[in-house]
Amino acid sequence: MLLATVLALTAAILHASWNLLVKQSTDRRLALWGQFTIGGAISAVVLAIWSLSASPPDVAWGWAIVSGATHVPYLLLLSRAYDRGDFSMSYPIVRGAGALAGAAGGVLFLNDSLSAISTIGIVLTVVGLFILAKSGAPSVVGAALAVASTIALYSVIDGHGARQSQPIAYALTLNIAAATFVSIYIFARSRNQMLPTIRAHWKVMSVAGIFSTVAYTLVIIAYRHAPVGYVASLRESSVVIAAFAGWKMLDEGDHKRRITSAAIVLAGLVVLVIGS
Numbered sequence: 001m002l003l004a005t006v007l008a009l010t011a012a013i014l015h016a017s018w019n020l021l022v023k024q025s026t027d028r029r030l031a032l033w034g035q036f037t038i039g040g041a042i043s044a045v046v047l048a049i050w051s052l053s054a055s056p057p058d059v060a061w062g063w064a065i066v067s068g069a070t071h072v073p074y075l076l077l078l079s080r081a082y083d084r085g086d087f088s089m090s091y092p093i094v095r096g097a098g099a100l101a102g103a104a105g106g107v108l109f110l111n112d113s114l115s116a117i118s119t120i121g122i123v124l125t126v127v128g129l130f131i132l133a134k135s136g137a138p139s140v141v142g143a144a145l146a147v148a149s150t151i152a153l154y155s156v157i158d159g160h161g162a163r164q165s166q167p168i169a170y171a172l173t174l175n176i177a178a179a180t181f182v183s184i185y186i187f188a189r190s191r192n193q194m195l196p197t198i199r200a201h202w203k204v205m206s207v208a209g210i211f212s213t214v215a216y217t218l219v220i221i222a223y224r225h226a227p228v229g230y231v232a233s234l235r236e237s238s239v240v241i242a243a244f245a246g247w248k249m250l251d252e253g254d255h256k257r258r259i260t261s262a263a264i265v266l267a268g269l270v271v272l273v274i275g276s
Helices: 002-023 028-053 061-084 087-109 116-133 138-163 167-223 228-235 238-248 255-274
Strands: none
Touching (some): 002 087, 002 238, 028 167, 061 138, 061 167, 087 116, 087 138, 087 238, 087 255, 138 167, 138 228, 228 255, 238 255
16 A cells, blocks of 8 residues: 555656646647657557567556547546636646546446545545635636546546556556547647647657656556555645645635645545555
8 A cells, every 4th residue: 555655646746747737838738639649659669668578468458448538538628627727726626526536436336445534535635625616617617527527437447457457558558549549639620730739849748748657657556556546536636736836836816725725635635545
């Protein structure tokens, strides 16, 4: 459980960082596409070297492909959420509601179990996030909750796929599948903007792609060592980073409420760790 905790917390820092980069982009839909593409390319190279230097790793390809397909609505809804709302408002709602639904999905579909104390920690975390949501406009909250539904879906899919695979290989395969599906969608809608976007922003997209690839690989490994609800919720400590980043780096308002909400979230995470 200690390993899963360290992995999930590291992933939280990386996850908040690449989301901040996307939020600061002028075209967030294309920024997300570039990040997925670079992450997928890196994953393809690593997986090819792995397969050629040793035997090909065991991967539940079917689950990786299904999860990759869910990243198309995830991209569209996340870019919409960041277009509509502040980072310190949208990000915590997206991640918190996604963690709650992911935990429920793990219990319902993957036979995960959570102690009573861990359950209290999850509930406390989500309460903190919904205190924040009460101050947001319905359009902002609705967009964030829509993203959360896709997070819950791919969390359950990946929890199942990772347990049937070599976890790092599964994460790499998932990145390739997500990059493929997202690229097909963007090519159909904005093909003339793809190359100019990569040329102009490849440095930022590369950083975001590396961060997101490493972050989700750590999460996939953690799924092998702890319940999905535990990993998904602990990963959401990134909301604390988001609250401060929105205040200090993006000059977003209502920072007292948002930091207070983040503090409640942090308390819930501490309870979650104690109960596991």
